[in-house]
Amino acid sequence: MSWPGEQNEKQTDMKQFITFVRKEFYHVFRDRKTLLLLFGMPIAQIILFGFALTNEIKNSKIVICDYAKDVSSMAIIQKLEASKSFEIEKNLLSHKEIETTFREGKVKLAIVFPANFNHDLAHLNKAQIQIIADASDPNTANTLTNYAAAIVRDYLQELLKNTSIPLQINTDVRMIYNPELKGVTNFVPGVMALVLLLVCVLMTSVSIVKEKEMGTMEVLLVSPFNPILVIISKAVPYFLLSLINLTIILILSVYLMGMPINGSILLLYFESSLLILTALSLGLLISNSTDSQQSAMLISLMGMLLPTMMFTGFMFPLENMPLPLQIISNIVPSKWYYIIVKSIMIKGLGFSAIWKETLILSGMTLFLLVVSIRKFKIRLA
Amino acid sequence: MTNEVVIKTEKLTKRFGDFIATNEITFDVHAGEIFGFLGANGAGKTTAMRMLCGLSTPSSGKATIAGFDIYKQTEQIKKNIGYMSQKFSLYEDLTVTENIRFFGGIYGLSDKQIKEKSDTLVQQLGLQGELKKLVGSLPLGWKQKLAFSVAVFHDPKIVFLDEPTGGVDPVTRRQFWDLIYAASDRGITVFVTTHYMDEAEYCNRISMMVDGVMKALDTPANLKKQFNSGSMDEVFFELARGAKRKAD
Numbered sequence: 001m002s003w004p005g006e007q008n009e010k011q012t013d014m015k016q017f018i019t020f021v022r023k024e025f026y027h028v029f030r031d032r033k034t035l036l037l038l039f040g041m042p043i044a045q046i047i048l049f050g051f052a053l054t055n056e057i058k059n060s061k062i063v064i065c066d067y068a069k070d071v072s073s074m075a076i077i078q079k080l081e082a083s084k085s086f087e088i089e090k091n092l093l094s095h096k097e098i099e100t101t102f103r104e105g106k107v108k109l110a111i112v113f114p115a116n117f118n119h120d121l122a123h124l125n126k127a128q129i130q131i132i133a134d135a136s137d138p139n140t141a142n143t144l145t146n147y148a149a150a151i152v153r154d155y156l157q158e159l160l161k162n163t164s165i166p167l168q169i170n171t172d173v174r175m176i177y178n179p180e181l182k183g184v185t186n187f188v189p190g191v192m193a194l195v196l197l198l199v200c201v202l203m204t205s206v207s208i209v210k211e212k213e214m215g216t217m218e219v220l221l222v223s224p225f226n227p228i229l230v231i232i233s234k235a236v237p238y239f240l241l242s243l244i245n246l247t248i249i250l251i252l253s254v255y256l257m258g259m260p261i262n263g264s265i266l267l268l269y270f271e272s273s274l275l276i277l278t279a280l281s282l283g284l285l286i287s288n289s290t291d292s293q294q295s296a297m298l299i300s301l302m303g304m305l306l307p308t309m310m311f312t313g314f315m316f317p318l319e320n321m322p323l324p325l326q327i328i329s330n331i332v333p334s335k336w337y338y339i340i341v342k343s344i345m346i347k348g349l350g351f352s353a354i355w356k357e358t359l360i361l362s363g364m365t366l367f368l369l370v371v372s373i374r375k376f377k378i379r380l381a
Numbered sequence: 382m383t384n385e386v387v388i389k390t391e392k393l394t395k396r397f398g399d400f401i402a403t404n405e406i407t408f409d410v411h412a413g414e415i416f417g418f419l420g421a422n423g424a425g426k427t428t429a430m431r432m433l434c435g436l437s438t439p440s441s442g443k444a445t446i447a448g449f450d451i452y453k454q455t456e457q458i459k460k461n462i463g464y465m466s467q468k469f470s471l472y473e474d475l476t477v478t479e480n481i482r483f484f485g486g487i488y489g490l491s492d493k494q495i496k497e498k499s500d501t502l503v504q505q506l507g508l509q510g511e512l513k514k515l516v517g518s519l520p521l522g523w524k525q526k527l528a529f530s531v532a533v534f535h536d537p538k539i540v541f542l543d544e545p546t547g548g549v550d551p552v553t554r555r556q557f558w559d560l561i562y563a564a565s566d567r568g569i570t571v572f573v574t575t576h577y578m579d580e581a582e583y584c585n586r587i588s589m590m591v592d593g594v595m596k597a598l599d600t601p602a603n604l605k606k607q608f609n610s611g612s613m614d615e616v617f618f619e620l621a622r623g624a625k626r627k628a629d
């Protein structure tokens with residue numbers, strides 16, 4: 001017999017742990033379908049929520065308010081008219097008419113040339129255009145302003161070709177009615193909560209139950225490997241994969257959707273790790289209450305998807321719900337995470353503003369973890 | 382076979398509420414012995430085996446495994462036993478090598494030990510060409526032989542086999558038993574539950590569980606003599622006839 005001495009116990013534990021984690025990664029990477037689901041889901045979600053609602057911009061009606069009426073403004077207006085995207089509804093005489101036109105609902109974008117536009121450009125090398133959008137439909141507003149800004153940039157490029165003077169045209173974008181572009185800001189944190197919860201709960205519960213179903217769990221429990229380490233080793237790959245997932249979601253939402261990250265990214269990752277832990281404990285709890293992969297999957301989907309969609313606040317505003325439902329929403333972890341993420345990403349707040357929510361989430365995690373580990377131990381007895 | 386006792390139980394009992402799954406069983410198993418644990422479905426075999434492996438705590442009674450107490454020293458027991466469940470117990474989505482490395486690893490063997498032992502194992506089973514294949518793609522007989530070899534990979538004192546040969550043909554079963562004999566020759570005690578009476582004949586001694594009670598314990602030859610019957614089938618039938626419990 002060649003059992004390592006007591007002094008090597010720690011080292012052996014670590015090696016066993018690494019062996020186990022490696023095995024978990026094999027499982028994850030061998031299962032192509034799950035892997036596809038794992039990383040395909042967030043991308044699909046972001047694209048669905050972000051773009052499915054947006055129509056292709058074609059002949060969108062815009063209004064022009066041209067105080068300058070000079071060569072440059074005319075040229076840009078001509079370019080706008082020539083593009084397939086826009087159709088100039090009318091020329092306004094003053095700023096004040098913009099809001100009245102927006103209220104009629106047909107026009108979503110107004111472009112304002114200040115007086116002296118060409119003069120500024122020629123003498124100061126710098127001029128300004130204002131783009132005003134009706135942002136009640138945030139996706140459309142975003143796309144329209146981007147298109148318009150691109151056309152202005154196009155014009156500038158043409159000018160720059162014939163001169164060495166570093167000309168500049170600044171586009172000043174104003175969103176009215178919904179300056180925060182609420183659509184994106186609502187759904188990105190929501191999708192983050194949804195994806196992290198679903199992936200972690202589903203994957204952990206299924207992977208633990210799978211071991212039970214296959215009979216390998218018994219073999220593991222008979223081995224000298226610490227049962228608690230079984231659980232931790234199972235959690236490690238999903239924890240890492242979830243962080244990767246989170247990164248993908250963030251990249252997509254920042255570069256594709258124009259979602260800001262005003263606060264600390266580090267704090268965002270820390271809080272997300274907390275939610276992932278919550279989800280992993282939930283997955284563990286589910287895996288303790290069932291012996292088949294199918295039912296684990298069903299419980300995870302039903303138990304996670306619906307409450308997360310309903311009670312997080314990104315689909316249905318919680319303030320409008322009846323009081324009992326509002327109270328129920330407090331036990332949904334994603335609700336607190338949602339508040340945290342919005343505070344960090346949009347408002348740019350620090351930890352001092354979200355410590356309460358963090359504490360609640362930590363409390364939930366601790367509770368779930370204690371309950372599920374106790375349940376796990378009882379099963380062993 | 383030596384006289385060293387590696388499994389010793391005394392009135393070992395497991396109750397689930399009013400139901401007594403295993404009722405005061407007492408027996409000894411010696412080092413290197415192949416000990417057959419027989420009984421109809423629901424007779425309490427699996428419960429007894431789970432207690433001996435440390436998967437389940439007895440309600441009362443005493444037992445030592447490899448000299449360690451079943452209540453207090455489960456960690457030491459775990460290091461000294463191997464286990465193969467009736468659900469064939471390797472990872473199907475891992476290759477042969479990965480499975481061997483994994484199970485060697487969680488039993489704390491060094492990389493060098495794993496390398497040496499797996500070379501021997503692979504030769505013994507003739508698996509040279511299959512190392513990189515996923516276990517799920519191997520035929521059932523090979524999976525079971527591999528599962529057994531993995532269960533004794535860390536040279537345990539005792540290996541517990543829970544109906545290891547379910548669903549394989551007689552030839553493969555015979556080969557499987559060759560592996561069991563080889564392990565026994567190396568001094569590993571084999572504790573095996575089975576339904577197949579021809580397999581019972583291969584054991585050094587067998588015990589028969591009926592309704593949670595151990596009704597008989599002896600060598601196959603002695604049992605046949607005692608019940609005055611020509612085969613183990615008849616002995617089993619004779620004993621199990623009195624069972625009141627329904628099979629689960």
